Amino acid sequence: QVQLVESGGGLVQAGGSLRLSCAASGGTFSTYAMAWFRQAPGKEREFVSVIRWRGGVTSYADSVKGRFTISRDNAKNTVYLQMSSLKPDDTAVYYCAASRYGSPTMYSGTSSYHYWGQGTQVTVSS
16 A cells, blocks of 8 residues: 655745655555645645656646646655745645556546545745
């Protein structure tokens, strides 16, 4: 059973930065696509970014493009989300997700992911 544990969330002022980490165990991390989603109160869970299993190919939601960077360290079974120029609209619970499909076609859909972390809160104050 794959387990994902997020860390790095917290309270930050607008314009600040945070780096989220997601440590994976129990599976073959290097073969998974890894993604970040977020969910704000009263809203649906939304796609943030994905990094595919090979070549570090990445995709981002338009709302975070140019501000967030996803990366992975297969030696540490960890995926990161570096968040910069944070805005109050970025406030949400951030979830790490893993897909057994190394390069899922519908990468922005929650149904493409088989394993989820418990989430970490990010709050951006204005």
